[in-house]
Amino acid sequence: MTQATGSGALGSGQVEVAGVTKRFGETVAVxxxxxxxxxxxxxxxLGPSGCGKTTILRMIAGHENPTTGDIRIGGRxxxxxxxxxxxxxxxxxxxALFPHRSVLDNVAFALKVRGIGLPARHNTARELLTKVxxxxxxxxxxxxxSGGQQQRVALARALITNPxxxxxxxxxxxxxxxxxxxxxxxxxxxxxxxxxxxxxVTHTQLEAIAVADTVVVMAQGRIEQAxxxxxxxxxxxxxYVARFVGGQNVLSGTVESMMNGTAAVASDKGARxxxxxxxxxxxxxxxxxxxxRRDRIAxxxxxxxxxxxxxxxxIVGEVHTLENQGxxxxxxxxxxxxxxxxxxxxxxxxxxxxxxxxxxxxxxxSASDIKLLDDGPIAFDAAAAxxxxxxxx
Amino acid sequence: MYAADGxxxxxxxxxxAFFALFVAFLYGPMVVIYVLSFQGPSGGMxxxxxxxxxHWFDALISQSRVGDxxxxxxRSIGLAxxxxxxxxxxxxxxxxxxxxxxxxxxxxxxxxxxSLIMPGLFVGLGIALTFRLLGLPTSWWASGLGxxxxxxxxxxxxxxxxxxxxxxxxxxxxxxxxxxxxxxxxKEVTIPMLLPGIIGVALFGFTLSYDxxxxxxxxxxxxxxxxxxxxxxxxxxxxxTLYAVGAVTTIVSFVVIVVALTSIGAIQRRRxxxxx
Numbered sequence: 257m258t259q260a261t262g263s264g265a266l267g268s269g270q271v272e273v274a275g276v277t278k279r280f281g282e283t284v285a286v287x288x289x290x291x292x293x294x295x296x297x298x299x300x301x302l303g304p305s306g307c308g309k310t311t312i313l314r315m316i317a318g319h320e321n322p323t324t325g326d327i328r329i330g331g332r333x334x335x336x337x338x339x340x341x342x343x344x345x346x347x348x349x350x351x352a353l354f355p356h357r358s359v360l361d362n363v364a365f366a367l368k369v370r371g372i373g374l375p376a377r378h379n380t381a382r383e384l385l386t387k388v389x390x391x392x393x394x395x396x397x398x399x400x401x402s403g404g405q406q407q408r409v410a411l412a413r414a415l416i417t418n419p420x421x422x423x424x425x426x427x428x429x430x431x432x433x434x435x436x437x438x439x440x441x442x443x444x445x446x447x448x449x450x451x452x453x454x455x456x457v458t459h460t461q462l463e464a465i466a467v468a469d470t471v472v473v474m475a476q477g478r479i480e481q482a483x484x485x486x487x488x489x490x491x492x493x494x495x496y497v498a499r500f501v502g503g504q505n506v507l508s509g510t511v512e513s514m515m516n517g518t519a520a521v522a523s524d525k526g527a528r529x530x531x532x533x534x535x536x537x538x539x540x541x542x543x544x545x546x547x548x549r550r551d552r553i554a555x556x557x558x559x560x561x562x563x564x565x566x567x568x569x570x571i572v573g574e575v576h577t578l579e580n581q582g583x584x585x586x587x588x589x590x591x592x593x594x595x596x597x598x599x600x601x602x603x604x605x606x607x608x609x610x611x612x613x614x615x616x617x618x619x620x621x622s623a624s625d626i627k628l629l630d631d632g633p634i635a636f637d638a639a640a641a642x643x644x645x646x647x648x649x
Numbered sequence: 650m651y652a653a654d655g656x657x658x659x660x661x662x663x664x665x666a667f668f669a670l671f672v673a674f675l676y677g678p679m680v681v682i683y684v685l686s687f688q689g690p691s692g693g694m695x696x697x698x699x700x701x702x703x704h705w706f707d708a709l710i711s712q713s714r715v716g717d718x719x720x721x722x723x724r725s726i727g728l729a730x731x732x733x734x735x736x737x738x739x740x741x742x743x744x745x746x747x748x749x750x751x752x753x754x755x756x757x758x759x760x761x762x763x764s765l766i767m768p769g770l771f772v773g774l775g776i777a778l779t780f781r782l783l784g785l786p787t788s789w790w791a792s793g794l795g796x797x798x799x800x801x802x803x804x805x806x807x808x809x810x811x812x813x814x815x816x817x818x819x820x821x822x823x824x825x826x827x828x829x830x831x832x833x834x835x836k837e838v839t840i841p842m843l844l845p846g847i848i849g850v851a852l853f854g855f856t857l858s859y860d861x862x863x864x865x866x867x868x869x870x871x872x873x874x875x876x877x878x879x880x881x882x883x884x885x886x887x888x889x890t891l892y893a894v895g896a897v898t899t900i901v902s903f904v905v906i907v908v909a910l911t912s913i914g915a916i917q918r919r920r921x922x923x924x925x
Contacts, residue, residue: 319822340828351824356841356919366827370838397919417828 264591267330267343269420269453270295273317277324278311278477285311287477288325293470295330295420298447298454299486300464303474304500309457310425316455317346317423329421345419349426351410353398360385360394361413367521384412404435411446422447424456428463440467462502465489472639494630495545504547505597511538518623519544524589530568532621545629552625553599555587557609558616570620571597577614589617660915679899686892694889705893718878718894721824723791725875726901729858731790732797736805736854739798739849744809745839759804762822764799769863776868786869796864801854808853812846846914852909 271293278286286308291298301309315327318339322423326333334342353362360370360381367377385391388408390401399408407427412420421494427443428436444467447454458464464471464485471488473480473496481493481501493496495506503613506527511522521544531546540543558564564572576590586605599619610619689700709718743761747754764772773796778786787793820842824834840847862876869877875898882891 301877317826319826337824343828346823346826348819348823349820353817354819354820354838354842354917365824365837369824369827369829369833415825495802585810 257459267332267420269343270328270330271453271455272326272328272331273312274326274328276301276312276322276327278308278315278320279323286315286322286497289477289479289571291472291479291482292300294452295453296451297469298444298456298467299470300468301457301472302381302459302461302464302501303457303583304459307474308477309472309474312515312641313346313423313425313457316342316421317344318342318422326445344418344420344423345414345417345424347410347425347427350430351406351415353406353409358395359390359401362398363414363416367415367571373636380416381412384416385409388412403431404439404641407431407439411443415482417451419452419456420500421453424454426457426459428460428526433612436463436619443467455462461570464553465501473500474603475500480621490549491627492629496546498547498629503550505550505553506545506547507626508543508545511540511542511544512536513540521546527571528568529626531625531626531628532567533628534535536628543631545631546626547629548621549583550586550598551600553597553601553619553621554605555589555601555611556615557611558618564616565616566618569623569626572616572618575615575617577610578611578613587611587617607611637645660830661679674807681893681897683891683899685889686896688889688892692889694887694891705889708890709893709897709917717873718875720900721875724872724924725859728789728794728797728853728874730854731794732852732858734853735794736801738852739802740805740850741840741843741847743806744813747810750812757819759805762803765803768801769800770866772796773864773867776867780868786919787868789869789874793865793869796868797858797861799866800853800861801857803848804853804857808850812843815880816908817844839881848909848913848916852906855905859902859905868880888908 261594271291273289273291273296274288276289277284290573291309291311291312301312303309311320315322316329316334318334318337319333327335329342329344354365357365360378360497363384364377367380374379382391382394385394389453390405390408390412392403393401393510394408395617396499398409401409401463410427424443428439440463441456443456447467454471456464466485467487468485470482471485472482475496481488481497483491483493488497488501492501492504495508498504498506507521507523509523509527509529512520512522512528513535514520517534517536519530519533521529523529528589529546531544533544556574564570566572571591573589573591576596577585577588579586580586581600581605583601584600584602587599587601587606589599591597597619684698685694685696686705687701687703687704688698688705690704747758769782776792776796777787780792785791820838821834824838825831829837860876861874863878865874866877866880873881879891879894879898882894
């Protein structure tokens with residue numbers, strides 16, 4: 257890409273959000289949030305609507321200012337700086353392409369407002385359109401393009417200033433399923449190619465996990481967990497993250513006894529689980545949360561009249577729904593207490609002895625697959641354990 | 650909507666009859682006036698037509714005994730253009746300003762809108778009296794203009810509220826994000842995108858002014874606008890010239906509306922050309 261303007265591109269695209277709080281009147285959108293996004297990484301802010309993820313994006317872009325706290329890009333505070341001096345560019349939800357300008361003029365807009373002459377800015381814009389394979393559509397109006405093409409125009413328009421940070425607000429939400437899957441791979445490829453920082457806001461769990469280096473799960477203006485996409489999926493920090501990201505079942509119960517780094521836990525309904533707890537010391541009766549991956553669960557039919565085998569790490573219920581997902585079947589088991597328990601059974605295993613809705617089943621898993629969640633009293637104990645570990649080093 | 654056997658419900662016929670009556674009331678008398686404006690030179694103000702001619706249009710232009718039609722027409726067009734320009738400027742700027750609530754914005758809004766429910770004749774009377782009190786002469790371009798603006802500004806503002814209500818702010822944020830200054834944002838993005846609505850406001854201001862009587866009547870001063878001139882003519886002109894005036898003024902209104910609507914239509918078609 258040619259260096260089109262004097263601004264942008266220079267310096268590191270490390271984004272630091274330092275103790276930022278944002279209030280809108282009475283409501284607090286973001287609470288004392290701190291986050292560092294390394295230069296050249298792909299970060300997804302993931303959370304339900306209203307969790308503050310878009311507000312953070314807009315504060316990095318400069319469309320909002322933090323009420324307190326600081327935002328630094330490449331080590332320099334950008335609070336109050338105009339957009340042009342931040343080296344950021346934003347791709348808006350539904351793209352905000354100017355409907356009265358051609359595709360070429362949309363892409364060239366940033367150069368036009370910088371006073372660059374028509375031939376020069378059109379040349380640069382054409383180069384970018386070629387990169388996104390839309391050079392044939394240069395003279396069309398945005399309304400004449402499909403959703404996927406519009407998205408690529410928006411990408412080209414944002415990249416023309418050579419930003420060091422690209423901010424993407426729900427970039428795939430306006431696309432249909434097929435394009436969404438294709439474009440998210442495309443975004444990841446572009447990010448790798450340019451080597452700049454991408455901050456991508458989404459409420460779709462699989463989208464975040466598919467594209468991001470780092471996933472930041474948010475709720476109510478706070479970070480619940482910031483970790484690699486893999487860790488977010490296989491090692492959620494707490495019940496909220498486990499439930500929101502999906503792919504996990506959350507188990508809970510009270511500690512009955514402790515032995516060899518394993519806690520025997522009884523659920524409200526009398527099921528008994530073994531939780532690996534390491535060297536945590538827990539008091540009898542304290543509440544414990546754990547997660548178990550949906551694809552680490554075996555489901556067996558309990559024949560009518562027969563008694564379930566029972567034992568540790570089993571749960572009994574009725575098959576509520578069955579969804580064939582191709583390579584696996586999603587089995588939802590209704591537990592007595594109305595909670596749902598989901599198992600992903602590999603297709604081969606499932607069709608060897610198929611289940612039907614309404615069947616009584618027993619689900620079982622191995623204790624080592626349970627991950628302890630950081631909820632309830634554990635939060636304190638975990639902090640203590642960390643302190644112990646640190647002092648032991 | 651059709652009943653199961655394909656017949657229409659009685660409400661269809663009731664409403665069709667009402668609509669027919671409406672059309673007859675609206676266009677019937679107008680057609681009579683247009684036809685009679687082509688009355689022969691020796692014809693009178695009623696049917697039958699005594700030959701067909703352009704005699705009365707000619708009489709209109711030569712303005713001998715029918716009053717100052719040409720002068721009042723020029724004044725009315727001039728006034729309508731000024732009103733349209735001022736209305737567009739004021740209501741676009743006010744509409745943009747009202748997007749961000751400020752202290753007293755609700756009060757300012759109601760204060761502006763309230764003039765819509767004031768009786769027009771008294772607004773005009775009040776303006777004329779105030780001018781006299783201040784020792785200023787009333788004229789179509791000062792007191793008359795002010796009287797008309799009390800009518801067109803609130804309308805223009807309401808239209809802009811509707812237009813801006815559908816305008817997504819992210820276009821402006823995108824412009825700023827791409828490095829536009831506030832002025833460039835306004836010039837390159839906001840105004841062009843709002844243009845169909847702005848033309849609508851201009852059209853509204855123009856036509857409201859062009860046939861306004863109630864507020865203008867007492868505030869226009871010595872020289873009449875076209876509607877006032879016609880009003881005066883209905884009481885003292887007894888020839889088909891009156892009809893010729895009606896025909897000409899209708900054509901002018903019609904041309905203005907067609908030009909405005911075609912340009913709005915062209916802009917919108919351009920923006921939503923079907924995908925190919």
